[in-house]
Amino acid sequence: MSKLKIKGVEIVETFAEAFPMVGTRIIITAPTQKWALIAAQTMTGFATSVIACGAEAGVERLLGPDETLDGRPGVAVLIFAMEIEKLQRQLRNRVGQCVLTSPGSACFAGLGGEKKLKLGASLRFFGDGWQMSKVIGGRRFWRIPVMDGEFVCEEKTGLTKNAVGGGNLLVLGRSHRAVLAACVRAVKAIGEVPDVITPFPGGIVRSGSKVGSKYKGQIASTNDAYCPTLKGAVNTALPLNVEAVMEIVIDGLTAPAIAKAMRAGIYAIAKAGASEGITHITAGNYGGNLGPHHFHLKEIVA
Amino acid sequence: MSALTLELVTEPNQRLDLSPLTTAGLAGRKPKDIQAIAIGTTRESVTVGDVFKLKGTDAAKLRFIGTDERCDRIGQGLTEGEIIVDGSAGAYLGATMRAGKIAVSGSTGPFAGASMRGGMIDIAGDVGERAGGVGVGENYGVCGGRLSIGGKAGAMLGERMRRGLIIGRGGAGDYAGARMIAGSILLKGRIGRWAGYGLRRGTLILDKEPNDLLPTFGDCGTLHFDWLRLLDRQLKATDGRFKIGYRARRLIGDMAVLGKGEMLILA
Numbered sequence: 001m002s003k004l005k006i007k008g009v010e011i012v013e014t015f016a017e018a019f020p021m022v023g024t025r026i027i028i029t030a031p032t033q034k035w036a037l038i039a040a041q042t043m044t045g046f047a048t049s050v051i052a053c054g055a056e057a058g059v060e061r062l063l064g065p066d067e068t069l070d071g072r073p074g075v076a077v078l079i080f081a082m083e084i085e086k087l088q089r090q091l092r093n094r095v096g097q098c099v100l101t102s103p104g105s106a107c108f109a110g111l112g113g114e115k116k117l118k119l120g121a122s123l124r125f126f127g128d129g130w131q132m133s134k135v136i137g138g139r140r141f142w143r144i145p146v147m148d149g150e151f152v153c154e155e156k157t158g159l160t161k162n163a164v165g166g167g168n169l170l171v172l173g174r175s176h177r178a179v180l181a182a183c184v185r186a187v188k189a190i191g192e193v194p195d196v197i198t199p200f201p202g203g204i205v206r207s208g209s210k211v212g213s214k215y216k217g218q219i220a221s222t223n224d225a226y227c228p229t230l231k232g233a234v235n236t237a238l239p240l241n242v243e244a245v246m247e248i249v250i251d252g253l254t255a256p257a258i259a260k261a262m263r264a265g266i267y268a269i270a271k272a273g274a275s276e277g278i279t280h281i282t283a284g285n286y287g288g289n290l291g292p293h294h295f296h297l298k299e300i301v302a
Numbered sequence: 303m304s305a306l307t308l309e310l311v312t313e314p315n316q317r318l319d320l321s322p323l324t325t326a327g328l329a330g331r332k333p334k335d336i337q338a339i340a341i342g343t344t345r346e347s348v349t350v351g352d353v354f355k356l357k358g359t360d361a362a363k364l365r366f367i368g369t370d371e372r373c374d375r376i377g378q379g380l381t382e383g384e385i386i387v388d389g390s391a392g393a394y395l396g397a398t399m400r401a402g403k404i405a406v407s408g409s410t411g412p413f414a415g416a417s418m419r420g421g422m423i424d425i426a427g428d429v430g431e432r433a434g435g436v437g438v439g440e441n442y443g444v445c446g447g448r449l450s451i452g453g454k455a456g457a458m459l460g461e462r463m464r465r466g467l468i469i470g471r472g473g474a475g476d477y478a479g480a481r482m483i484a485g486s487i488l489l490k491g492r493i494g495r496w497a498g499y500g501l502r503r504g505t506l507i508l509d510k511e512p513n514d515l516l517p518t519f520g521d522c523g524t525l526h527f528d529w530l531r532l533l534d535r536q537l538k539a540t541d542g543r544f545k546i547g548y549r550a551r552r553l554i555g556d557m558a559v560l561g562k563g564e565m566l567i568l569a
Binding site: 069070071072104106129130132133134135136137141143149150152 | 465466484486503505525526527528529531532533534535536539540562564
């Protein structure tokens with residue numbers, strides 16, 4: 001059987017193993033796009049992995065004034081966690097500390113649906129009795145007096161239990177520079193896909209992990225099979241000429257959105273062809289027994 | 303199916319109680335049955351057939367033609383469908399209604415939309431006193447939905463309102479928004495004395511400063527309000543005729559009661 005290649009880059013016949021998550025979208029607006037983005041980036045900072053951050057979050061996309069409820073520029077943010085209670089706590093803390101505090105901001109639901117998470121419903125207490133609610137077009141908003149006027153925050157936002165976390169691509173290449181450049185392209189392409197985020201720094205992870213460790217109490221440790229400096233010592237997954245590996249982790253509101261994002265990522269990576277120095281695109285999995293979602297690269301690029 | 307039309311052809315010799323003539327009340331009923339419905343309010347009995355000419359069959363959309371200020375309780379307690387009034391209406395138009403739509407081309411008497419819970423009322427002309435106020439035997443004024451008035455509103459507009467939105471384009475009489483518990487009233491034009499009397503929570507949005515301001519309101523100065531942007535856009539989508547912007551002078555009160563309401567005078 002011949003190997004699947006796109007422009008000379010080998011697409012390894014494997015699959016990304018992903019997990020069910022709970023998630024929501026919120027919309028942050030501000031007087032300018034810059035300040036909406038500052039609030040959003042502050043809120044989604046330190047939210048790369050549920051392993052130690054409590055949530056995975058990121059900026060989904062920028063919104064023009066014609067796309068937001070209040071007619072100001074905005075940003076759509078996605079946030080995910082493993083359980084509803086944890087997501088609720090993370091949402092409250094992050095919006096409370098990072099959006100409420102940001103000059104001129106307002107915060108709205110970005111997802112409908114029956115199931116809801118509290119947004120303004122818990123933050124309103126900051127108003128110390130001076131908060132007011134307004135129902136406009138069937139949606140309830142809280143007006144919380146703050147030093148630059150009022151923080152307007154929708155009472156609730158929708159919740160989805162169909163979210164998926166941990167869709168991923170592993171990019172193998174002959175130079176660090178080539179892998180980084182290819183991954184940057186992929187993150188940009190994935191950024192165009194709706195309903196997904198890439199929560200790691202700039203969308204890229206350089207320290208993929210495996211489950212467990214030789215040390216007690218360490219739940220995740222370096223993915224030695226993909227560490228180029230350990231090729232000669234461990235059961236490596238890397239050819240000898242591979243100098244760097246980077247991973248793109250994708251969280252999405254739905255499984256099809258992740259598949260779409262992975263496809264966009266693969267094509268963006270392979271765009272420059274094997275001559276750039278990219279040798280393989282593969283994906284991380286745990287043998288298929290841990291996560292119910294399997295994204296087979298072969299099917300995704302088909 | 304065409305809308306069920308009731309045209310007033312004989313001037314009645316008494317006030318009429320048209321509350322039985324709602325979309326739900328007439329659904330599936332035969333013209334003969336409808337004609338037999340009693341709508342009189344005195345010892346002398348009057349039925350629908352005595353004064354109205356019936357046309358059409360679809361009771362989900364009712365149309366009254368030629369009604370006057372003696373036709374009370376049109377659409378009272380409405381729960382679904384649409385009522386169009388080509389003419390005027392008496393007291394209690396759409397009072398306690400829960401859902402659906404009522405549109406009136408003329409004016410109405412007192413208590414229009416009193417204690418309504420939901421739905422939409424659109425009145426092109428003037429309304430009498432206590433529009434959106436407390437209906438007899440009720441605790442609160444408007445508790446949801448939208449009451450829109452094209453002309454002048456009488457006294458006590460939105461008295462003890464609790465939720466929802468009232469829009470008045472031709473000003474209002476005395477005590478506008480009196481004893482309001484919550485909700486929003488938007489008023490364009492001249493308003494009478496004692497606006498916001500006993501306002502607990504809720505918002506009165508006025509396009510100009512009233513001649514008389516209650517001394518129990520505290521001035522917060524002219525500020526910007528992001529929530530007005532939400533309201534402005536909502537109005538643009540549903541009611542293009544009212545532009546509010548987002549800057550307003552805020553008067554907080556009524557300090558004689560809870561004092562958490564506000565009068566916003568648009569800048």
